[in-house]
Amino acid sequence: MSETALFIKGVDKFYGPIDHGVHAVKQLNMDVKKGEIIALLGSSGCGKTSTLRMIAGFEAVSRGTISMKGREVQTFAPVKRNVAMAFEGYSLYPPLTVRENIAFALKASRLSQSVVDEKVANIAKLLEIEDIMGRYPSSISGGQQQRASLGRALIRDADLHLLDEPMGQLEPQLRALLRGRIKHFIKERGLTAILVTHDQTEANALADRIAVMEGGVLQQFDTPQMIKERPANLFTGTFVGEPPMNVFSAGISGTSDTVSFGLNEGVKLDYKASDFSHAVRAELMKRSKVVLGIRPYAVRRSEGGVGAKVAVNQWLGDQTHIAADFAGGTMVLVEHDRTNLTIGETVAIRLDPSSLHVFDGDNGRAISHGQELA
Amino acid sequence: METTSTLEKTLRLIALTLVVIFFMFPIFWIFLMSFQTNETILAIPPSIIFTPTLSNYAALITGKLTTAAGTLDIAFMRNLGNSIFLSVTSVALALVLGVPAAYAFARHKFKGSEDIAFTLLSFRFAPPLLVLLPLTQYFQWLGLSDTYFGLIWVYQLICLPLILWIVRGYFEDISADVEYAYRIAGHSWFATFRKIALPLAGPGIAAAGLLAFIFAWNNFVFALVLASADKQPVTVGALAFVTSSGIQYGQIASAIVLSVTPTLALALYAQRYLVEGLSLGAVKG
Ligand SMILES: Nc1ncnc2c1ncn2[C@@H]1O[C@H](COP(=O)(O)OP(=O)(O)OP(=O)(O)O)[C@@H](O)[C@H]1O
Numbered sequence A: 001m002s003e004t005a006l007f008i009k010g011v012d013k014f015y016g017p018i019d020h021g022v023h024a025v026k027q028l029n030m031d032v033k034k035g036e037i038i039a040l041l042g043s044s045g046c047g048k049t050s051t052l053r054m055i056a057g058f059e060a061v062s063r064g065t066i067s068m069k070g071r072e073v074q075t076f077a078p079v080k081r082n083v084a085m086a087f088e089g090y091s092l093y094p095p096l097t098v099r100e101n102i103a104f105a106l107k108a109s110r111l112s113q114s115v116v117d118e119k120v121a122n123i124a125k126l127l128e129i130e131d132i133m134g135r136y137p138s139s140i141s142g143g144q145q146q147r148a149s150l151g152r153a154l155i156r157d158a159d160l161h162l163l164d165e166p167m168g169q170l171e172p173q174l175r176a177l178l179r180g181r182i183k184h185f186i187k188e189r190g191l192t193a194i195l196v197t198h199d200q201t202e203a204n205a206l207a208d209r210i211a212v213m214e215g216g217v218l219q220q221f222d223t224p225q226m227i228k229e230r231p232a233n234l235f236t237g238t239f240v241g242e243p244p245m246n247v248f249s250a251g252i253s254g255t256s257d258t259v260s261f262g263l264n265e266g267v268k269l270d271y272k273a274s275d276f277s278h279a280v281r282a283e284l285m286k287r288s289k290v291v292l293g294i295r296p297y298a299v300r301r302s303e304g305g306v307g308a309k310v311a312v313n314q315w316l317g318d319q320t321h322i323a324a325d326f327a328g329g330t331m332v333l334v335e336h337d338r339t340n341l342t343i344g345e346t347v348a349i350r351l352d353p354s355s356l357h358v359f360d361g362d363n364g365r366a367i368s369h370g371q372e373l374a
Numbered sequence B: 001m002e003t004t005s006t007l008e009k010t011l012r013l014i015a016l017t018l019v020v021i022f023f024m025f026p027i028f029w030i031f032l033m034s035f036q037t038n039e040t041i042l043a044i045p046p047s048i049i050f051t052p053t054l055s056n057y058a059a060l061i062t063g064k065l066t067t068a069a070g071t072l073d074i075a076f077m078r079n080l081g082n083s084i085f086l087s088v089t090s091v092a093l094a095l096v097l098g099v100p101a102a103y104a105f106a107r108h109k110f111k112g113s114e115d116i117a118f119t120l121l122s123f124r125f126a127p128p129l130l131v132l133l134p135l136t137q138y139f140q141w142l143g144l145s146d147t148y149f150g151l152i153w154v155y156q157l158i159c160l161p162l163i164l165w166i167v168r169g170y171f172e173d174i175s176a177d178v179e180y181a182y183r184i185a186g187h188s189w190f191a192t193f194r195k196i197a198l199p200l201a202g203p204g205i206a207a208a209g210l211l212a213f214i215f216a217w218n219n220f221v222f223a224l225v226l227a228s229a230d231k232q233p234v235t236v237g238a239l240a241f242v243t244s245s246g247i248q249y250g251q252i253a254s255a256i257v258l259s260v261t262p263t264l265a266l267a268l269y270a271q272r273y274l275v276e277g278l279s280l281g282a283v284k285g
């Protein structure tokens, strides 16, 4: 078991008076191992930046503890935490050039000038900003400022690197290029990083584990694969994955041989009891209302399926996205061939039981993923 | 670039000229007056053709005022020295006290901080005459009346609120994250204040200091009541030109020219800081 770099326990963040102000982060528990890359994923305003700022020491922790290297640090000044951060708003120091801004971060480390120069040159090359090193922050583009700010964080030899949307301003090609380089840079040096991102591809590509947040609450904290295959609740299920998971609320009934889901507009999905394990069936039968989820690429068209009326048929160059009216909602299908369906045409679709995610109708918690219990 | 028609340009030029004449004419006239004797000044009709004389300046500098009734001693040069000393030390003290306070008010909002800041500003609202009488009494008890120390103290009523409020605005305009970025790289908050906040707010601090200097320089009432002749600034000292045998316009004019020069020179020198200070908003982010 490797060493824990960061341990967050029961942390609450209130802006304003405790229990009365804005409750930005709620009872957060999280552990990050040394050398891990964590992606913090969630919609705007869900508390990602607040979390990073508490770890860095710019915002007071309202409740709970934050430990690094086994010491509680939540009351420490930022200077004592040995954390590096790339800010959401870049926050470069205007009177200094990009080079000076990046080198500035090393000032307190008292390295020799030649070492500093070499490190700065490496970072500049890594982030493709060699040509703007002599320019001032006010005279470079947003994406360039963002990379300068990222460079200022990465150059430091800190115990923890906090990167708040470090590549949000970059075009996809550059982002893809830097993603690979940054991952290599972090892993090679054994650094520990938490990065905030809105880009799921980035989270999947970079992170060892993803923390999904919503409304200040950590929804799920797991590997990209687990998050995709076994979403803990309806939020994670629909938030992660492109295009998003199809969800339909359903009533549930069954006999000893069958399991039936009754969707809106009288749509009925009948399965054999053996399509689900005993345990899953037992859990399902305890409820009368559930939410069914299925990933768009898992939806199949097949003879004898349930009818759905095609509303959209888009070829995206490498896959076809089909949206069809289904049970009072929309069912999205992804197919890898170029499909040509007529709008208004009825297709038969089949939801394979092994691809079904079933969530509790009341609290949204996952009940089962295919054959297995959640 | 916007395109302006010739007509618009002409109108703009005329308007600007009018404004400049309106503001500059009194200064220009006083400048002319300072080189004339009382006779040519009071001649009717007034004329701008005259033989310039340096007698007014000579009188001020030597401290000998010749009037119809004889020669008077005036302490103008001493007054000028007092003005410079009082304004410079008052502003310096106000900067030393006010800039850190402004930083604290800008960065650390606590319960009641807004009220305290506002109370400090409200010192500027009260007419000085209102506080003058009790102040005179306190100062007599404390032995502070007619001392430079006491005057500088009272001048803080003028300078401190100005500096506090203006500089606070500049500090608030600096993104706190720029400072955090420095702190997280291993620096104390004090180092951050010195190395990041102060330089970034520099133009604003210069502007506020200049403004406070002008206000201190122009103060009249406090110095009139709280200081005796040898500690009075020029604003009060100029009263000496209203003599029993008439008003010495020529000397008043040259006194004004001499006393306006330092502030004017300072304002011209600091102009670029003022402009820079106003465009500091670009730092926000
Ligand atoms: N200084 C503050 N004072 C009051 N409320 C704040 C403050 N900073 C953030 N909040 C609130 O706290 C919540 C979480 O904000 P936070 O900045 O952590 O979101 P985020 O997840 O980083 O969002 P984004 O993706 O848009 O950057 C939001 O509701 C926000 O309005």
Ligand SMILES: [Mg+2]
Pocket (backbone or CB within 6 Å): A048, A049, A050, A088, A164
């Ligand atoms: Mg944020």
